[in-house]
Amino acid sequence: MDDEEITIRLTRDQAFVLSDWLYQVMFQSDDLEGIMRDRAVWSPIYTISGTLDTTLSEIFMPDYAERLDAAKERLRADLYGDADGPTASGRDADAAPQAHQIERGTAGNHGESS
Known part of the structure; x- marks a missing residue:
């Protein structure tokens, strides 16, 4: 068994949004097994x-919801361009990101692992 550790790097926004999603799945929906x-x-x-x-101090701040919404908007804009309207490719901000439509590992640098 290989116990070599792997480091995953996320932006603060990515980490914050992922943390919220994990919390929702693990503790709010009680559907981790599903x-x-x-x-x-x-x-x-x-x-x-x-x-x-x-790691994230944001999860304890009183303006959590506003910070989370802002982080989500920045991530959508990063993935799709203008988060308020369709992108140049004609997809809207709720469509599947390009990273999910192309071969795994070729989605660009939205997070790094080493």
């Missing part, structure tokens, strides 16, 4: 969630 049936996946999910929770 989403991830293989319990082996839970170990890395709990590790990622715990790391984000201990």
